[in-house]
Amino acid sequence: MTVILSEAEALEVIKAGKLGRLGCIDKNEPYVVPINYMLVEGSIYSHSLPGTKIDAMRLNPRVCLQVDEIDDEFHWRSAIVFGNYEEIQPPKDRREVLRNLLYHFPKLTPVESVMAHDAAAPDSIVFRIVVNRISGVEER
Amino acid sequence: MTVILSEAEALEVIKAGKLGRLGCIDKNEPYVVPINYMLVEGSIYSHSLPGTKIDAMRLNPRVCLQVDEIDDEFHWRSAIVFGNYEEIQPPKDRREVLRNLLYHFPKLTPVESVMAHDAAAPDSIVFRIVVNRISGVEER
Numbered sequence: 001m002t003v004i005l006s007e008a009e010a011l012e013v014i015k016a017g018k019l020g021r022l023g024c025i026d027k028n029e030p031y032v033v034p035i036n037y038m039l040v041e042g043s044i045y046s047h048s049l050p051g052t053k054i055d056a057m058r059l060n061p062r063v064c065l066q067v068d069e070i071d072d073e074f075h076w077r078s079a080i081v082f083g084n085y086e087e088i089q090p091p092k093d094r095r096e097v098l099r100n101l102l103y104h105f106p107k108l109t110p111v112e113s114v115m116a117h118d119a120a121a122p123d124s125i126v127f128r129i130v131v132n133r134i135s136g137v138e139e140r
Numbered sequence: 141m142t143v144i145l146s147e148a149e150a151l152e153v154i155k156a157g158k159l160g161r162l163g164c165i166d167k168n169e170p171y172v173v174p175i176n177y178m179l180v181e182g183s184i185y186s187h188s189l190p191g192t193k194i195d196a197m198r199l200n201p202r203v204c205l206q207v208d209e210i211d212d213e214f215h216w217r218s219a220i221v222f223g224n225y226e227e228i229q230p231p232k233d234r235r236e237v238l239r240n241l242l243y244h245f246p247k248l249t250p251v252e253s254v255m256a257h258d259a260a261a262p263d264s265i266v267f268r269i270v271v272n273r274i275s276g277v278e279e280r
Contacts, residue, residue, distance in 0.1 A: 002189075021161045021206060023170035030163035030170050032206035034218055049142075066161060066172035073245060078174055105213060 150276030
C-alpha cells in the first residue's frame with residue numbers, strides 16, 4: 001500500500017540519508033546524478049568539481065534532491081526536496097561547509113581534505129540547495 | 141580518479157541494474173523518482189500507477205534514467221540514458237511487457253500479476269523510454 005508521507009516524515013528520510021540523486025534541467029532535458037549531501041538548517045549542502053551538473057544549475061537554479069530507503073519492492077520510502085541552487089563563495093563559508101562535509105564524510109579525498117584547510121582552492125564548487133518544498137511516499 | 145565510461149560500459153551498468161531513478165520535468169521543475177525497469181532492445185520498460193510522473197511525462201516526454209552501482213565514496217559507477225517516453229497501449233503489447241516485468245520482478249504485487257493476465261486493466265500505465273543517448277562515469 002502506497003502512503004503519502006507527511007512533510008515531517010519526508011524530512012526524516014532526507015535527514016537520515018547521506019546519498020541522494022540530484023535532479024536538474026540541462027538544455028531542456030532532465031539530468032540526474034548521485035551526490036553525497038548533508039542537511040543543515042533547511043538547506044542541502046554538497047560540493048562538486050566543475051561539470052555538467054554545475055553548468056546546468058548555474059543556468060537553471062531550480063533543482064531537486066531525491067533520497068530513498070529501499071528494503072525491497074514492497075517496503076521503501078522515497079522523499080524529494082525542491083529548492084534553488086546557490087553557490088557558496090566566501091572563503092570562510094566554503095571552509096566551514098567543507099569542514100562540516102569532512103566530518104560527515106570522513107573518507108573524502110585528500111584533495112577535499114586539503115580544500116577544507118585551504119578553502120580558497122577554486123577547483124571544487126561548494127553549493128547549497130535552499131529547500132522550499134518537500135514531499136514523500138512510502139510503500140509498506 | 142573519475143573516468144568517463146564508454147557507451148558500451150555505461151550500457152552494462154544499465155543492463156545489470158533493476159532499480160533506477162527516473163528524471164522528468166514537471167511544471168518546469170526537475171522531478172526524480174525510483175523505478176524498477178528492464179532494458180529490452182534499446183528501450184527501458186516499466187509501469188506505474190497514475191500520478192505526478194505520468195502526468196509530467198505525458199506533457200514533456202523527454203526523460204532520463206540514472207542507474208548506479210555504489211560500493212563507497214571512492215568506488216562507484218553511474219550511468220544515464222536519455223530518451224523519449226512512450227505509452228504502450230495495445231492490450232497484447234501491454235500483456236507481453238507486464239509478463240516480462242513479472243519474470244524480472246517475481247515479487248510484483250498481486251494487482252500486477254492479475255494485470256499480466258488481464259492486460260486490459262487500465263489502472264497501471266505501461267511505458268517505455270526509447271533511448272537515444274547514454275553516458276556514464278566511474279570513480280575508482
